[in-house]
Amino acid sequence: IPFQYLIPFFQNKIFQSLFVLHFSTQVFLVLTVQLTVTFSFVALFTFNTNIKAFVRQNSWTYWVSYLIFIIPLISISCCGEFRRKHPWNMVALVNPTGHAVVTSSFYDTYTVIMAVGITVVVCFTVVVFSLQSKYDFTSCVGVLFVCMIVLFVFGILCIFIRNNILQIVYASLGALIFTCFLAVDTQLLLGNKKLSLNPEEYVFGALNLYLDIINIFLFILQIVGRSRN
Numbered sequence: 001i002p003f004q005y006l007i008p009f010f011q012n013k014i015f016q017s018l019f020v021l022h023f024s025t026q027v028f029l030v031l032t033v034q035l036t037v038t039f040s041f042v043a044l045f046t047f048n049t050n051i052k053a054f055v056r057q058n059s060w061t062y063w064v065s066y067l068i069f070i071i072p073l074i075s076i077s078c079c080g081e082f083r084r085k086h087p088w089n090m091v092a093l094v095n096p097t098g099h100a101v102v103t104s105s106f107y108d109t110y111t112v113i114m115a116v117g118i119t120v121v122v123c124f125t126v127v128v129f130s131l132q133s134k135y136d137f138t139s140c141v142g143v144l145f146v147c148m149i150v151l152f153v154f155g156i157l158c159i160f161i162r163n164n165i166l167q168i169v170y171a172s173l174g175a176l177i178f179t180c181f182l183a184v185d186t187q188l189l190l191g192n193k194k195l196s197l198n199p200e201e202y203v204f205g206a207l208n209l210y211l212d213i214i215n216i217f218l219f220i221l222q223i224v225g226r227s228r229n
Contacts, residue, residue, distance in 0.1 A: 026206075
């Protein structure tokens with residue numbers, strides 16, 4: 001092949017690599033800010049006994065935080081224009097923080113620290129592996145969707161059957177499923193898999209990763225807390 005025909009090919013490859021790098025940098029920068037803010041508040045609510053006592057004595061704070069968590073999540077997932085508009089996209093990124101913070105207040109300090117440590121190791125390993133792996137995890141979205149339905153039904157069952165072992169199994173299944181989602185959502189940033197995100201969707205990409213990590217943390221927190229009890 002003549003060299004002059006290879007130049008556009010290499011230019012396109014370089015441009016694509018730089019584009020993906022810029023997009024991924026945006027996503028991970030937003031994600032880093034989100035996680036820093038979240039776990040700073042988790043530390044505050046965990047180590048400050050007055051705040052922890054207030055949350056435990058007022059269970060309504062949990063349900064309020066859950067509503068604040070779920071409403072923006074539905075909005076940003078279902079409304080494409082909403083997640084591209086500033087400042088609403090940033091508001092949707094901040095709102096899920098409260099649920100993880102309030103939930104951590106119901107566990108003792110040692111349990112929260114252990115859950116944070118395990119979450120960091122698991123998530124870092126999965127993200128690095130997903131970025132380096134040649135296997136296309138995005139092709140497994142359909143399977144994960146079915147697993148989410150099973151998890152949802154299992155969760156309803158756990159509401160009515162208050163069994164500690166059953167709760168641990170549920171939390172373990174949830175942690176495993178969201179670990180798989182973390183691998184999928186990481187590869188969505190690369191642009192060279194079966195599925196990929198639009199470059200304008202950096203807020204949505206950051207929210208996907210953030211929710212995966214927070215859900216992994218909450219499920220691991222439940223596993224550690226119930227195992228210690």
